[in-house]
Amino acid sequence: MTIIEDTKYLHLSYIREHYLEHCQEAALKEQSYEEFLKDLLQGECFQRRQNGIMKRMRSAHFPYQMILNDFRRDHLKVEVRQIIKELETLEFIEEKKNIILIGNPGTGKTALSIALGSKAVEEGRSVLFISIPSLLIE
Incomplete structure (x- = not known):
């Protein structure tokens, strides 16, 4: 299987969409594998938190936005x-x-x-x- 297929199977949408950018950035910065993986996983976690907030906001049925x-x-x-x-x-x-x-x-x-x-x-x-x-x- 390819990285694209594996990330689809594992539902890792951020990693699927951004892993090439992270690979290039890691090469430029000469990051260790651990730093590279940490950055990639942090991006995935952040996106999931944001997606969760957006989903719960829609489910809340607020008539308008207010903070x-x-x-x-x-x-x-x-x-x-x-x-x-x-x-x-x-x-x-x-x-x-x-x-x-x-x-x-x-x-x-x-x-x-x-x-x-x-x-x-x-x-x-x-x-x-x-x-x-x-x-x-x-």
């Missing part, structure tokens, strides 16, 4: 900002606690839940975003 750094807090009370800071740690997930965001329309509940969910996805967790009306229908 915590983009979430506006300047209009919020100090107490609310402190609570958000605590939620950002995602400890409530580890502690198996639910959170309920309550407030007037347009106050950022959906944006905050998407931002928290996105962070959880980036940390390797599976998330499902669903609105209360949709949840009640199901």
Whole structure:
């Protein structure tokens, strides 16, 4: 079997697509076999992590993208900002606690839940975003 066939069989897509580049780079840098293999495997691991994040983001069904750094807090009370800071740690997930965001329309509940969910996805967790009306229908 060839390297291409072996990497297809083993589902090593990054290595299949980039091993020639890594071979050339290793020759130019006079890398040891161990360094070459380490770089190649790190590339594979990074791509798999990224692919996992993208897959979980799609599965989460977020209506739009939002990350915590983009979430506006300047209009919020100090107490609310402190609570958000605590939620950002995602400890409530580890502690198996639910959170309920309550407030007037347009106050950022959906944006905050998407931002928290996105962070959880980036940390390797599976998330499902669903609105209360949709949840009640199901």
